Amino acid sequence: MQNVTKIKFALDWLTVAYYLILVTMGWFSIYGASYDLENSTSIFDFSQRAGKQFIWILTALGIGGMLLLVEHRMYNLFAYVVYGASILLLIATIFLAPDIKGSRSWLVLGPVSFQPAELAKVATSLTLAKIMSAYNYKLRSIKDMMPLLLVIFIPFALIVLQKETGSALVFAAFFLVFYREGMSGLILLLGMLAVVLFVVVIRFGEVAIFGGQGSLGMILAMGIILILELIYISFFRKHVKEALWLLGGITIICLLCWGLNLAGLSLNYNYVAICLTLASCLYCLAIQVLLRHKAYWLIALFAAVFVMFSFSSGYLFNKVLQPHQQMRIKVLLNMEDDPAGVGYNVNQSKIAIGSGGLYGKGFLNGTQTKLKYVPEQDTDFIFCTVGEEHGFVGSFLVLLIYWLFLMRILTLAERQREAFSRVYAYCVASIFFFHLLVNIGMVVGLIPVIGIPLPFFSYGGSSLWGFTILLFILLRLDAARMETMR
Amino acid sequence: MINDTLQNRRYIIAVVISAVVLIYIVRLFTIQILDDKYKEGAESNAFLYKTQYPPRGLIYDRNEKLLVYNKPAYDIMLIMREIENLDTLSLCKDLNITREYFAQRLIEIKDRKKNKGYSSYTPQVFMTQLSAEDIATMQQFIYKYRGFYIQNRTLREYSYPAAAHLLGSIGEVSPRMIAQDSYYKQGDYAGRDGIEYTYEKQLRGEKGVEILLRDAKGRIKGRYEDGKKDLAPKIGSNLKLTIDIQLQMLGEKLMDGKMGSIVAIEPATGEILSLVSNPTFDPSILVGRQRSENYRKLVNDPMKPLLNRATQAQYSPGSTFKPLQALICLQMGGITEKSYFPCGGKGSLPISCTHFHGSPVSLLNAIEQSCNPFFWGAFRSSLEKNGYGNENVNFREAYTAWSEGLKRFGLGKRFPDSDLYEQGRGYVPDTSFYDRSYLKKTAWRSLTIRSLAIGQGEILVTPLQLANVAASIANEGYYITPHINRSDSMRQRIHSVGVDKKHFQIVKEGMERVSTFGTGRYAHIPGIALCGKTGTVENNHGKDHSLYIGFAPKDDPKIAVAVVVENAGFGATWAAPIASLLIEQYLTGKIERTWMLEHMLNTVLNPHAKRY
Numbered sequence A: 001m002q003n004v005t006k007i008k009f010a011l012d013w014l015t016v017a018y019y020l021i022l023v024t025m026g027w028f029s030i031y032g033a034s035y036d037l038e039n040s041t042s043i044f045d046f047s048q049r050a051g052k053q054f055i056w057i058l059t060a061l062g063i064g065g066m067l068l069l070v071e072h073r074m075y076n077l078f079a080y081v082v083y084g085a086s087i088l089l090l091i092a093t094i095f096l097a098p099d100i101k102g103s104r105s106w107l108v109l110g111p112v113s114f115q116p117a118e119l120a121k122v123a124t125s126l127t128l129a130k131i132m133s134a135y136n137y138k139l140r141s142i143k144d145m146m147p148l149l150l151v152i153f154i155p156f157a158l159i160v161l162q163k164e165t166g167s168a169l170v171f172a173a174f175f176l177v178f179y180r181e182g183m184s185g186l187i188l189l190l191g192m193l194a195v196v197l198f199v200v201v202i203r204f205g206e207v208a209i210f211g212g213q214g215s216l217g218m219i220l221a222m223g224i225i226l227i228l229e230l231i232y233i234s235f236f237r238k239h240v241k242e243a244l245w246l247l248g249g250i251t252i253i254c255l256l257c258w259g260l261n262l263a264g265l266s267l268n269y270n271y272v273a274i275c276l277t278l279a280s281c282l283y284c285l286a287i288q289v290l291l292r293h294k295a296y297w298l299i300a301l302f303a304a305v306f307v308m309f310s311f312s313s314g315y316l317f318n319k320v321l322q323p324h325q326q327m328r329i330k331v332l333l334n335m336e337d338d339p340a341g342v343g344y345n346v347n348q349s350k351i352a353i354g355s356g357g358l359y360g361k362g363f364l365n366g367t368q369t370k371l372k373y374v375p376e377q378d379t380d381f382i383f384c385t386v387g388e389e390h391g392f393v394g395s396f397l398v399l400l401i402y403w404l405f406l407m408r409i410l411t412l413a414e415r416q417r418e419a420f421s422r423v424y425a426y427c428v429a430s431i432f433f434f435h436l437l438v439n440i441g442m443v444v445g446l447i448p449v450i451g452i453p454l455p456f457f458s459y460g461g462s463s464l465w466g467f468t469i470l471l472f473i474l475l476r477l478d479a480a481r482m483e484t485m486r
Numbered sequence B: 001m002i003n004d005t006l007q008n009r010r011y012i013i014a015v016v017i018s019a020v021v022l023i024y025i026v027r028l029f030t031i032q033i034l035d036d037k038y039k040e041g042a043e044s045n046a047f048l049y050k051t052q053y054p055p056r057g058l059i060y061d062r063n064e065k066l067l068v069y070n071k072p073a074y075d076i077m078l079i080m081r082e083i084e085n086l087d088t089l090s091l092c093k094d095l096n097i098t099r100e101y102f103a104q105r106l107i108e109i110k111d112r113k114k115n116k117g118y119s120s121y122t123p124q125v126f127m128t129q130l131s132a133e134d135i136a137t138m139q140q141f142i143y144k145y146r147g148f149y150i151q152n153r154t155l156r157e158y159s160y161p162a163a164a165h166l167l168g169s170i171g172e173v174s175p176r177m178i179a180q181d182s183y184y185k186q187g188d189y190a191g192r193d194g195i196e197y198t199y200e201k202q203l204r205g206e207k208g209v210e211i212l213l214r215d216a217k218g219r220i221k222g223r224y225e226d227g228k229k230d231l232a233p234k235i236g237s238n239l240k241l242t243i244d245i246q247l248q249m250l251g252e253k254l255m256d257g258k259m260g261s262i263v264a265i266e267p268a269t270g271e272i273l274s275l276v277s278n279p280t281f282d283p284s285i286l287v288g289r290q291r292s293e294n295y296r297k298l299v300n301d302p303m304k305p306l307l308n309r310a311t312q313a314q315y316s317p318g319s320t321f322k323p324l325q326a327l328i329c330l331q332m333g334g335i336t337e338k339s340y341f342p343c344g345g346k347g348s349l350p351i352s353c354t355h356f357h358g359s360p361v362s363l364l365n366a367i368e369q370s371c372n373p374f375f376w377g378a379f380r381s382s383l384e385k386n387g388y389g390n391e392n393v394n395f396r397e398a399y400t401a402w403s404e405g406l407k408r409f410g411l412g413k414r415f416p417d418s419d420l421y422e423q424g425r426g427y428v429p430d431t432s433f434y435d436r437s438y439l440k441k442t443a444w445r446s447l448t449i450r451s452l453a454i455g456q457g458e459i460l461v462t463p464l465q466l467a468n469v470a471a472s473i474a475n476e477g478y479y480i481t482p483h484i485n486r487s488d489s490m491r492q493r494i495h496s497v498g499v500d501k502k503h504f505q506i507v508k509e510g511m512e513r514v515s516t517f518g519t520g521r522y523a524h525i526p527g528i529a530l531c532g533k534t535g536t537v538e539n540n541h542g543k544d545h546s547l548y549i550g551f552a553p554k555d556d557p558k559i560a561v562a563v564v565v566e567n568a569g570f571g572a573t574w575a576a577p578i579a580s581l582l583i584e585q586y587l588t589g590k591i592e593r594t595w596m597l598e599h600m601l602n603t604v605l606n607p608h609a610k611r612y
């Protein structure tokens, strides 16, 4: 009992308040989203979604409370055990789970369905925290990252096998944690560059230029790589002479090709661009060897890798991605108009949100969501109900509370004295941030359709429990920060 | 040192998170506030605008007898997009149509060339104007066919199989009508001719709309805001016509088996009492699904049953023109009441006389006996009153005054303020016409246009114009635009004919003599002072047309009539008796001269002039 009062005193009630606000808003949104115009039911009708969510909320609070009572060292102590157990559960799920809309990710135990992927997020967070908080551990090199990558790769791969690509992608969020703990920011930037090149190659890949002899996408991608090389050499290394030589070389070759083109000789300009970029690699290697400037081989490597990446993007897109995934990306990039198919979801979602206007149509007055135009409207597309019924004001408020919530978690993270707690807090922040980024981005049509829930809003006991567990372990660790001196 | 930089990364992470949230807020602002297209998207999505067709206004005759009313009809509508698991075979059975017809209709509906407004999201007419019996099976089973529904409409129904030309009919709106009036949508019905056309705006009322909420699967989920935003249809206004349906039916019976028309007007009000055109048809054959087939039949009939002869057909007025000629000449001062002209009977030059009587002839006798030489003399002295003058200027002036005089009686043009949609213009030649015909301004003289003296030649009138002339004479100097909507405003359209009241007495006198001693004595109605004038008009299509104009009683006239019986012979033989029977019926409520009635009813002059 003394323990309880201590926790009551040390608990970060502000976070709890944000949590309760979001969960309550979510509950009302689900009531709104599943409200049937013809047979309206009470928000407490347990046969309906809103009523069920109420039960999920109560049980989640119970689970949260229990987690607060657990001795805080236990989380550190049993991290690996929990991780191991969740991996076993993920493997078992592949074999045991029934096929629900093509995915095998749900374990059904009587009336309760549960997605082990939710637990895996918690387990992975705890494990990463444990590894990175180990005595002497410093994240400085690729070698230091190896165990971390393995820890996130195993659940990632298993969840992909369950055909839950969306949930699997959440594990990419942990790179933000690695960044905070020492991973070079360059890796994040290179990651972003990869995304940019991928989008450029796919989006403009089929746009023919130079009389059909080159694709705009590939030539743009090569241009981006060359420009980044030039920027690095001239601004970061201040080797202006070397940069000018490179620029001169590129210009001469471009002019040469232009001349040949005028002369009537047709070239495959894709290959010209690729060869030009690869030639720049050789040029960098030559500088490394002849002038003995440091680290020019890394530039050569960078360019070569991204040339390869750009070159294989088309293959990656067409062969690795599933047709429906390709379609989602094409729709997002405005390459295909498919208002009846994949485009339908996003289009309807935008219509629902857009029709809300400034103040919205009022609680339970949304027409688009009520009439089931929006797919998955009480799960992945729950934000549409907010947008339609409460307008810009309501959506803004929800985003504001999320932002405050995330900022609060960052504050909690930074005030931890133990590395374990800090790393874990960043894991929590990254996961919530990733969900927010992808879910809201999807419903407003800025990110391809990736089916992951909006934390605390989307209907479902499994995800609510998962997010609650994630958060309340953090709250328990935070409440203990005064007790531990290290 | 490293620790410090790692510490700073918390800010970068915070900035990244904040930036994403900010981008999303901007995005929400764009789609929720700046961009309107999503609001429109929501409209077309969730609202099913179901048109509520108001019943069309009813049409009554002048005695409050119901002429035209509505009966329920049904359209089968479909929304292409909502068709799901359709059991075509069973649908065809319930609708009593063949599969081929079904397939063909679908192709027609989807053909954007024919069906311009086609969209798979909006209701399309699959079958139209079905009767309650047609729809009986379908009504029970419509729920089985998703995407199909029944739309209530109304069809016209007629109490009497009469007055088809006058009432007009209702047909599907043409693309042009849709372009001109945004009220109409593809598949709507509107008045296409007659009263239904002229008074379309009053009769049609106003369509209402029921806003239904429709879910993503097309299921109706109730009414939007409990119907608060619905627009109730406004019932069309009823119309009371000037027509006396009993008189109309008598007229139609009298004209049965004859080609031609009757126009009867109440002179004091300009109200048209009956407007008969034969061959005619039962108006109900142009209603509903049989419309297009029957319409085709009527259009292709060489007797032109669709032509409203009473208002559109144009004839030389012949001798019925003589009272009008007399009035114009009196007004011009070409003659006086005491003028005499010699008549040489058959041997008269340049126009012979068809009757035998003394000479010289007074105006009174000339009208009574329809003496051609008199009217030639009157016409000539009116035109040559001031001589020909230099370059014929005096003659031309007189001719213009004469022709303008005719126009003031309503000849040579449509009645612009009438509510009759189908009207012929008729023709009154002006100086420029003869200048063109004779190539020179001085090449034509009274003698060259002498046919005009006796209502032949280039002048053309419609029976409606003739009846209006009769009414103008009855009124002694003015007419009220002939019309069919019985309303005060129509009665205000008074036109003076520009002939002094004093000139009418003698003309009326002459016309009365026509019925007592003259060419129309066969049509005399015992006890009624009937003023009339017969006409026998030569034409290029066989036997002479038989014409008659008249009004009665002479003092305080209640009815003015014009009758044309094509290719029937003398005016006195057919047109005059028909007119007199009609007048007798109207004034006394019965017909005593049953032998005449029988004779007129039973005579078939033209076996092709049948009734549909």
Ligand SMILES: [Zn+2]
Residues within 6 Å of the ligand: B343, B344, B345, B353, B354, B355, B357, B361, B370, B371, B372, B373, B374
């Ligand atoms: Zn004579």
